[in-house]
Amino acid sequence: MDFTLTKKEEAFRDELRSWLSVNLPEGWLEGKRTLPESKEAYSRFLRDWQRKLYEGGWAAISWPEAYGGRNATLMEEIIYHQEMVRVKSPPLVNYVGIHMVAPTLMQMGTDQQKEAYIENILTGNHVWSQGYSEPNAGSDLTAIETAAVKKDGRWIINGQKVWTSFAHLADRCFLLARTGQSGKKHEGITVFLLDMNQEGVETRPITQMDGREEFNEVYLTDAIAHDEDIVGEEGKGWSVLIALMLHERSGIAAEVFTLEQQFEEVAEMARTLTSDGKPIIEDPFIEDGLADLYARISGARLNYYRNITHTLKNGKPGPESSLDKLLVSELGKELFDFAMTIQGHAGVLAGGDAPFDGAMQHQYLASFGATIGGGTSEVQRNTIGERILGLPKDLGR
Amino acid sequence: MDFTLTKKEEAFRDELRSWLSVNLPEGWLEGKRTLPESKEAYSRFLRDWQRKLYEGGWAAISWPEAYGGRNATLMEEIIYHQEMVRVKSPPLVNYVGIHMVAPTLMQMGTDQQKEAYIENILTGNHVWSQGYSEPNAGSDLTAIETAAVKKDGRWIINGQKVWTSFAHLADRCFLLARTGQSGKKHEGITVFLLDMNQEGVETRPITQMDGREEFNEVYLTDAIAHDEDIVGEEGKGWSVLIALMLHERSGIAAEVFTLEQQFEEVAEMARTLTSDGKPIIEDPFIEDGLADLYARISGARLNYYRNITHTLKNGKPGPESSLDKLLVSELGKELFDFAMTIQGHAGVLAGGDAPFDGAMQHQYLASFGATIGGGTSEVQRNTIGERILGLPKDLGR
Amino acid sequence: MDFSLNEEQELFRSAVRKYLKDLGGTGTARATIRGDDEPARAAASGLAEMGINAIPVPEQQDGLGLGALDLVPVFEETGRVLLPGLQLETLALAVPLITNYGTEEQKKRWLPLAASGESAFSVAWYETGRSLFPETFACTATRIDNRYELSGVKTLVPVTGSPDLFIVGAEAPGGTSLFLVEASEAASVRPLSCLDETQLPAELSFRNAHAELLGEPGKGQDMLREALLHFNTALVSGMVGGMDELVKITAEYAKIRVQFNQPIGRFQAIKHRIVDMKLDLETARSLSHYAAWAVETGADDRIAAVHSARSFASRAYIKAAGDSIQIHGGIGFTEELDCHLYLKRARYWDHYFGSVRDSRKAAAGSLGWHARQTADAAPVS
């Protein structure tokens, strides 16, 4: 058992830290972290940041050097996430491109696709979105209805996607569409590399319950793609998805470290807020609840470390990694429920009128999305039950 | 809204109270409530009590007067349960006979059956057991395998029953057996009135995790019944079961009142036990937990009152009554978990070495049976979801 | 035994429910969120015309002189549609305070205005940095001849629905006391951003505001505690109304939403969770109805009854709203569905004039658990 970093890992961390201290947007480290409001300014801000990462060689550290990456080790990747969480770095607008599309194309893309996309992803010239979910296909992606029909040598695509992140800023979409109806439901699905800048693609933001608009609905009306936009084989999109998931070796590092950081912020609040002149942590119920959360959040982080150890030793993630998502998202909900409760009636205030500028209120509301997006907790539990414990498959699976 | 008793109801209660004060076993009201250990003495004790109830006219109050009952109103029935719980009366050895078999026979028994059984049930001459569950048919009674085959004019019965209460004391069994294999699983089940005093019936006690032996396994090896022992029609036993359930109008009155009484005992413990000279209720966590249980147990009791009100107004129980069993059994588990916890390490003591003579320890262990027996909590939730909320039927139902 | 609302109360419920539904259900609340107070104002007038404001006001002051049980259906239905307004503060807090502790003159002046719906009242009690029942307030009232002048800052004062009168807690000779202060006397009203955007809490400042003493000086906390029995009873009705609607919409959704070729209500993870919402709803309803009965009849266990209902329903409402979001999945996380409105309201009410812990403590105290007994056993802990 060993939790120390190697000299090489330390050097990596220090290099990243010093790069960040110079290159983060001005005032960022000191807490001036507001993003521009207008779509254009917001988009420019994020693209600038993406570009800066590229220029510094920090955009795609786990890619092979041949493609402009650093061929980073898993530990370096984890350190990277840890540091980015530590400085609360701006969101990575091209997350989908860098972590999903490019690695997939490297493995199974045509030479033409590699040529056309990989460098543009790295530089941030092309921002990608992910077109998976649909109104009737949330937990069950095999139920997608968006259809691509071949006509005069072109694929004509119609349907509706939903929960498409960054779609309003994206140039391209990694799109699932149905090209066949035969056999099992996961057959006949094809992955297209869709150009978003065309008439048949319309994007509308979804307003979330926390007031933000991070996701979009995408309406496809006779949108067009070509044979060379297909990833892998026509009708075999499901295996592309599976290959893509297997690339994921660092799991939910960012979420784990974010939860840890959020806990520290809640603890800080419990130590600094006062009621009748006494820090609220002096309330034994608050002390007790915070210690309980400390234990469970530490446990989630340590589970993650155990899983990473497994990946380091075996070269690929073990099935246990699916526990992390469930635990971390559920704990986030509990943490902010607690954070709301301990503020008393003042907890109903928001924004600048609330303690900590309303950060707790905002994160409380946001926490409800984490147990839904990326696979609901119910689906996670099924997966764990079936894949790890070997329990019988559920209804409809 | 009115929680007062009518004059007639008060008179009923007072009559019962004064009868109990004279007729309960000696020392019972003062707390000398130990039952004999040996099977014979135990059986005699319970049969004596059953007999006494009969002689006092208190054995079957809800039966019509024609059969020797009092034609009691629902409220009187509830008062009866409340008083019996209050004095912690000895168990009713012929519960199955009085509350299940006789009402069913009154409705659908043959004249011969009525003649043969009803009075014997009332007097306690015949003690009845209930032969429903089997090793492979617990939550799912349609899966019973005990088979009755007709041969030479007699029914030859083979199989195994389990969780048969009082079987070791019983003279007769209200037995479910399969007489046909056709069609749906609940078809082809027949109810037999089986004589337990025959060679083909062997009874073995089940030792529970709380050390008690309240239930039995019953092995049937060429046990014999006759056509006249069938209740209702051959193969239509399922509808007999349903009719029987509809007789149940007072719900789980005894359990509701028992839970209330148990709460009072736990509260009493929290007020009287001391640690370092201070009553443990002064610990804010104990005060808080007890108040939480008070609220929820009060809520369960009040739910029951609302359901009873519904029954009183509509003449028959509403579907909401199925909530009571779930809530009361789950709350019992929580109550005694709490009772264990607040005793600190002394809570691991048992019997005479433990606070309150180990009553909490014993009831804690027993509480685990209540969420299993009589329909598991999982089955109750399905029932509530499907019957009350109209949610789709489960797998395999 | 009859544990049910009477026929009149149920008929009145139907009328209120239909009226609010016709107004567009939660549409009224959504208008307030958009900054359009008009629908809520209209609803308040309409409800007043139906007589809801007259319910708790004594007959001498043009009211109906009815009890807590008659308010149950009203607040269940306003809670169901998350109606913004000061009905709760006016009818279940200010009216009981003025009725129980006001002078004849005060009653005559204010209660008829409440009964008719002409005036809404609010309560300015909280101060920043102080608990619900602090040792002292920073806000003070000074006696000058026969009148009081009140100065200080109050926070989290509900001002949606334009109150004409504030009942204000302040330090005075004799201790914490209650005062009637007309809205025009406030030196400033600064609206505060609120998680529940149907609410409009504000920071109020007073500078030598004209204030009339309500009740005895130094008895401010006692009077409030007593009035909070009415308030909490009504509040819990509002929670029950919200939970009832949540169970309804969630169960309906689970019947029609299909995933993995099944209506999701067929999956036990969904089905049983909705059942648990239903169990909580029914328990909250039973506790709530009993609390109203106990308050109305002055039952011995009324404190425990009210606070049990409050402590249970507070958490159950938050849980039900959160679970409804989860069961709705992605769409439940959008602004478009109502789930989050209930969640925000549940949070707004969670600590409104008391917390779960406060209620449990109050219940325990009232039940005499702390009265010392002879120790007849002694454990190791």
Add this chain to the structure above:
Amino acid sequence: MDFSLNEEQELFRSAVRKYLKDLGGTGTARATIRGDDEPARAAASGLAEMGINAIPVPEQQDGLGLGALDLVPVFEETGRVLLPGLQLETLALAVPLITNYGTEEQKKRWLPLAASGESAFSVAWYETGRSLFPETFACTATRIDNRYELSGVKTLVPVTGSPDLFIVGAEAPGGTSLFLVEASEAASVRPLSCLDETQLPAELSFRNAHAELLGEPGKGQDMLREALLHFNTALVSGMVGGMDELVKITAEYAKIRVQFNQPIGRFQAIKHRIVDMKLDLETARSLSHYAAWAVETGADDRIAAVHSARSFASRAYIKAAGDSIQIHGGIGFTEELDCHLYLKRARYWDHYFGSVRDSRKAAAGSLGWHARQTADAAPVS
């Protein structure tokens, strides 16, 4: 980064596991319940021969001088089969106490006996009516020339496995102190009935028993608190072992038990509950392994690490055992299955030298949450 036990530790686990399995798994515990101590005694000897007793004992006293991590697999495996005995008290409480605070002579006398397994030790600390850390004990030790005489009554002292030595807490000049008292010095040993029948707690009385001071006078509580870090780490390993077995047997049962024509593990109510058991198990295991590492390396957060593991695992074990009963249904409620044995053990351990609340308090204190900060905001509560 390497968060795993090393190969040697895993090999040792396999050996211990195989040995205990060959002895009949929980059969040894069931023999003790029947009153037959022989199998537990034989297991204790066998384990000592395998070297488990030598692990925590310094090399100077014939031990291996290994750390807390090496005990992890041992206590996970003894916990898995609910092995009765004094391994926990001897190796994880008495040995650290004597090692850290004993004189050279005391170490020389007792530690080799522990290392070889010839002697088992127990701790006589609890008194009836007193908390774990009371202001004073009723049991007193009087100094007479160079020796102490100890008198008083101790309760809940584990005596299964025939301890030769008790470490006793008593009031002495200077305050609560620890003493070594040989078993033969006890005036009486009264066995107490126990919920967990694999345990044999007793009431011990001493009358002028010959007692040797351990460590400094007046430091009894401090020394115990420090040693309890070792104890709790080992205890939590025992809990993890039990939970691991519970998850295994429950998942297996859910695969083969058929109701409504389905293996019950297909129902989400069952499946998801077992998944939650598994989540708790893995969290407890992670916390437990980290706690052992923190104790072994003297990490800054070792107090928080140990007490987080303890507070989490204590409740999780009780819950897992209870859920295993429920999932097994009727048969789970019988004496025949092992589920209830785990439940009873989980309860026995729940408050053994500390409660969940105690551990949370200890963690909070050690993390400095109570060190005052400048208040930079002030809420209403």
